[in-house]
Amino acid sequence: MILCQTCKYIKDRRSDKMFLIYLRKYKIMILFSVFFFYIGCGITLSFLRMDCADALSKTSKASLLSIPNVEYAVLITSAPVNEKKRDAIRATWGKFATNIFLENGEVLYKWNHSQATYQTQHEQIKFYFCIGTEGLTDNEMQKLIDENKRSTDLLLLENLKDSYQNLTKKILLTMKWFSQKVKGLKYVIKCDDDSFVRVDLIIRELEAFAPEMSSVEINKYVTHKRPLNKYQGLYWGYFNGKARVYLKGKWEEKDWFLCDNYLPYALGGGYVISSSIVQYIGNNAEFLRCYNSEDVSMGVWTAALDGINRVHDVRFDTEWKSRGCTKDMLVRHKQTPSDMFLMYKTLVETHGEQLCKTENTVRRSYYYNWNVLPSSCCK
């Protein structure tokens, strides 16, 4: 050991000496090289720094920046494995967004659809398939990332494990995200990935009649409580005010204590809320209690709000099982991808006039009576 160390020491000393000789011999050349080396470094570094600073400011800006122009967000709750269902929506009713178009700053509607229509990305209308990604395998995650590369419509919530029990939390997190990111938002259309939604007609009516939702064209479909001079929000769907509380099964509410029935709420297969409600929920997300069912929770969260126009509409077929098919329906729940393709085909062939080849009524709808106590609301 000692020997070796000595060896090394001697070698080093020798190279030091040689270095000194070199230095003397090529003094001027070395000085020049060092000088130019530093100039070179200086120039490179300043460029690098500019690049970095630029990139940094860009990313921080991008994450702070709101998403402009989106006025209508279509929130579709979905699960990681439901790619087929998402594709069915993209290939059918998702395309109806193109029936809404902008002319001279005015939002207009025209049935403008043939099966060959390419999917145009609409600026005002954006689809968000909401999926929790916590606990997914790398492979599952990669599949979602690839899907999003082609579709750009996934809202991946990384702090949420996707499960039915977490559905309400998913809505809450999404509301928070919307309230922080989508600044020009007007309305959120919430539905499931087994809902068929006439997103074009819903937006047309919102543009024309919201928030009052009262007009000769639609009065035969809707009921609401006495009109106010000024509304602070809209909650539009198919309401129930006397639903019994589930104490077991999939819809079990373990922690429910508010009253014997649920508070009036719009059924979860599809409903519309105004951005004022989104903002309220987003701002209070940490404070709001999540019940098992997301639609029941929405009823509770909005129950305390003043000036909200709650509009019951028989064209929302949003119960646990479809009530049948009529051409004026705005939403049909519990539809398979092949149901969706069929309805889409019928609509295209009839230029938007007919939703189903043959109309049928399995169950009758009710008009919500807002002027009596909820237990007598729905007959």
Ligand SMILES: *[C@@H]1O[C@H](CO)[C@@H](O)[C@H](O)[C@H]1NC(C)=O
């Ligand atoms: C109708 O759709 C086509 C694409 O299929 C598009 O080029 C055209 O601009 C649309 N018309 C209107 C009025 O939006």
Ligand SMILES: *[C@@H]1O[C@H](CO)[C@@H](O)[C@H](O)[C@H]1NC(C)=O
């Ligand atoms: C709900 O999500 C949270 C956060 O991702 C997770 O810890 C929890 O296990 C989930 N609950 C269920 C029942 O999946």
